[in-house]
Amino acid sequence: MIDRELRDRFVAAGVPETQVDPILSYFDLYGGAAEITSEEEYRNAAAIYLTLDGYLAPDDAHSAVARYVIHLGVRLAEWDGKHTVPNLLR
Numbered sequence: 001m002i003d004r005e006l007r008d009r010f011v012a013a014g015v016p017e018t019q020v021d022p023i024l025s026y027f028d029l030y031g032g033a034a035e036i037t038s039e040e041e042y043r044n045a046a047a048i049y050l051t052l053d054g055y056l057a058p059d060d061a062h063s064a065v066a067r068y069v070i071h072l073g074v075r076l077a078e079w080d081g082k083h084t085v086p087n088l089l090r
Contacts, residue, residue, distance in 0.1 A: 006064045013055035013065075015048055023048070027064075032071035036079040045076055 010020045026034045036042050052069045060066045 003064065009055070009065050010052070014051045019044070019048070023068075027068055031067075033068060033075045036075050042076070042079050045072055045079075049073060049076060 007020055007024055010024065011017060015023070023033075026032075033045070036045050049069060049072050052065060052072075056063075056066055056069060061070070
């Protein structure tokens, strides 16, 4: 079940309401951010990452929002690795 306070933190951080419920549903079900599968999703994920990262306290590494931001950063790095590193080096 999605924590109402967590949802409110996403909205307060400026994540569009139309994106909050799908993000949190996936997070609730799988414990992390969804895989990025397109350039549009990458741009959207990067914007969400920057928004939420700027909202977090510097020492926050354990809240649900922080865990999501950390995992979203991993997903962004995975996308970067797949799409910016030459095939020979993958």
